Amino acid sequence: MERKKTKMKNKILYIIMAIIIIAGIVVGCTAKFKFSLAYDDSNRIEVYIGKDYTKADVESIAKEVFGTDDVLVQKIEFFNDSVAITVRESNDDQLNNLVTKINEKYETSLTKDDLTVVEIPHYRGRDLMANYVWPIAISAALIIVYEAIRFRKLGVVKVVAKLIIWPIVIEALYLSVLAIARIPISYYTLPLGIILAVLTLTVIAYKNEKRLIEYNRKKN
Numbered sequence: 393m394e395r396k397k398t399k400m401k402n403k404i405l406y407i408i409m410a411i412i413i414i415a416g417i418v419v420g421c422t423a424k425f426k427f428s429l430a431y432d433d434s435n436r437i438e439v440y441i442g443k444d445y446t447k448a449d450v451e452s453i454a455k456e457v458f459g460t461d462d463v464l465v466q467k468i469e470f471f472n473d474s475v476a477i478t479v480r481e482s483n484d485d486q487l488n489n490l491v492t493k494i495n496e497k498y499e500t501s502l503t504k505d506d507l508t509v510v511e512i513p514h515y516r517g518r519d520l521m522a523n524y525v526w527p528i529a530i531s532a533a534l535i536i537v538y539e540a541i542r543f544r545k546l547g548v549v550k551v552v553a554k555l556i557i558w559p560i561v562i563e564a565l566y567l568s569v570l571a572i573a574r575i576p577i578s579y580y581t582l583p584l585g586i587i588l589a590v591l592t593l594t595v596i597a598y599k600n601e602k603r604l605i606e607y608n609r610k611k612n
Contacts, residue, residue, distance in 0.1 A: 409565060416568020425571055428578035429464050429478060431515045437477045437490070438508040441498055444472050453493045454479070457486055482509065524586065532559075535593055543600045545607055554596055559589045 451465045454477045464478040477490075484504070491502045536555050543551045566585050570577060 409561065412572070413561075413564045413568050416564070416571045419571040420567070423571070423574075425567075426574045426576045427514060428576040429462050429480060430579065431577060432480065433514045434478050434480055434512045435482045436510045436512055437479070437482065437487070438468060438474065438510070439477065439490075439494065439502070440474045440506065441494065441500060441502075442473050443498055443500070445475060445498060447475075449497060450475050450477065450494075453490065453497065457490045457493060458482065478512070521582070524582065528586065528589075532593075539597060539600065543604055546600060546603055551600060555593065558596060559592045562588055562592045 447465050447467065451463060454463045454465060455461055458479045460479070462480060466476045466478070468474045468476045487504050487507055487509070491504055491507065494500060495502055532555075536552055539555060540548050540552050563585060566588055569575070570581065575581070
């Protein structure tokens, strides 16, 4: 009876996971993934202020001018007299307003022509993953070979199948949640995905170890 309940719970869990993954595929193909400002199409506005400034003040001005909190402010000179402001998009009115606000704050006489605006294209998902592909592939292959040998008594095919399928399922779930919840892909989301895959492999290894102990106990 208890085993039937467990099987039923597992079936429900698998159905929920399948629904989430399918929904994630639909959203990913239609609305695409959302990227953080650092990885998305953006405008980088470089300003030579000519005097010391505080990053917080420039950030406050930028947020007011562009009407969003999604602003990235970076110092671009060692002498702390130039700044780069990155936003998703900008227009002439906003640039003129930015210059006015900076002039008011720092008593400068900048014009829009003093700004350098650079259009930065977005990163592609495969470009972001490029640095991780080979380390992940090599590590995964070594883990699979080791565990296939270590737990061969449990059935090599079953062991290898779980090691391949479950990390893929978990990663698909993770990407689906990012797509559905519109969570931006950023500097942190990719390493988190790798951590989830490692945790999945760790859990599988732990369960296989318990099964192997039980198998050996029954044999003896």
